[in-house]
Amino acid sequence: MRLSLAALALVSTALPALAEEVNVYSHRQPELIQPLIDAFTAETGITVNVAFVDKGMVERLQAEGDRSPADLVLTVDIARLLQVVEAGVTQPVQSDVLEANIPAEYRDPADQWFGLTARARIIYASKDRVQPGEVTTYEDLASDKWKGRICTRSGTHDYNVALTSAVLAHHDAAYTEAWLQGVKANLARKPDGGDRDQVKAIWAGECDIAVGNTYYMGQMLADAEQKAWAESVNVVFPTFEAGGTHMNISGIAMTKSAPNKDAALKLMEWLTSDAAQKIYAETNHEFPVKPGVERSALVASWGEFTPDALPLADVAAKRAEALKLIETVDFDN
Incomplete structure (x- = not known):
């Protein structure tokens, strides 16, 4: 039986809209990033699902291949970021926002990884x-x-x-x-x-x-x-x-599979915003990578450095x- 255009319209409006979500594999302890996730979801309505993967992240992504549910990878160190990229499980991300917010020394020239915070x-x-x-x-x-x-x-x-x-x-x-x-x-x-x-x-x-x-x-x-x-x-x-x-960084990369690419990019860009960088600074005692965002009072008390x-x-x-x-x-x- 065929439905009229009017009937189809009624059916489509009766169905709930699929909520946006982002799936993250993270080396970072959940308690360190939860304040950021909560703030992002409150602002955008996008749900973020975080799986804490302490070991074997590269192997897991390789085994999952194109079926991987992961959109993003969060790591605690440039070495781990490089391992993920070299494994061929990430994709380049072109974003004017990321380029504007993250200094060149804290992002990959090939746009495969991006620093979110710095530490000395x-x-x-x-x-x-x-x-x-x-x-x-x-x-x-x-x-x-x-x-x-x-x-x-x-x-x-x-x-x-x-x-x-x-x-x-x-x-x-x-x-x-x-x-x-x-x-x-x-x-x-x-x-x-x-x-x-x-x-x-x-x-x-x-x-x-x-x-x-x-x-x-x-x-x-x-x-x-x-x-x-x-x-x-x-x-x-x-x-x-x-x-x-x-200096070293915590950073982020988009997986090659990324089933929720648009929402994942929104999260990447938001994590470099003033609001997110301030949360990083105040709760994790890390250095914001975005120029102009101040360090926490405690971190600033340790003095200036080059x-x-x-x-x-x-x-x-x-x-x-x-x-x-x-x-x-x-x-x-």
Whole structure:
């Protein structure tokens, strides 16, 4: 039986409109991004479904192929972003909004990935045992004066691989290998735990300085048990001898399958807006990537610094070589 045009119109108006949604695979802890998701949905009406995928994200996307429900991938590090892109499971995104809001050094020249927040890889320095100005450069971490005084997490962790990649980008392989050997010789203990564990070790007197990300300071100060650890150290923004402070990012990429491409692009663009960047700054203690959005009062209290001008794409390109050098010196043993 055929329906008249009028009847079809009545049927179509009787059916509910399909709500827009976006599906996200995220390396980021759910509690860190939930305030952003809630604000985006409240403003746009678009539902965001987040699956926390701590390990095996690339393998999962490859196995799902064109059937993957994921529209976007959120990661915590440039290395992980690069792994997703190199696996061939993302697509380029052309957006005037993203180009305007994100500085060139924090996005892929081929438009495959985009930074959303930045963090500095800094030095936590004991207030009691390290004098102001005693450590100023990353290169200085290999100096004999730090023998038995440094704590760090595993050298093969993404954050330290990124730092080593930056050393390699500023110098060469021979220098970087010698630097790694020097830092290893200065360790007070075998690499272990996360960045906050290194601050705890300084508080306990096991070492004097440690390498870590800025935002962990904010997290520790908000934790009753860890506040004393954070208050035992100063935040030091070291630089490269011929550059600035090493930066890393959390970032986003659109999957090749992206069943909800239009809604996914809306979320990508919204995450670089003033509103979203302010939420990132206030709740996660990270640096907004969009120029003109202020850091939180706490982060600003740590002082001014000069971010390294080396594009993160150049740093990421050194990752495989950096990891090989870390393994060559057997850094963790």
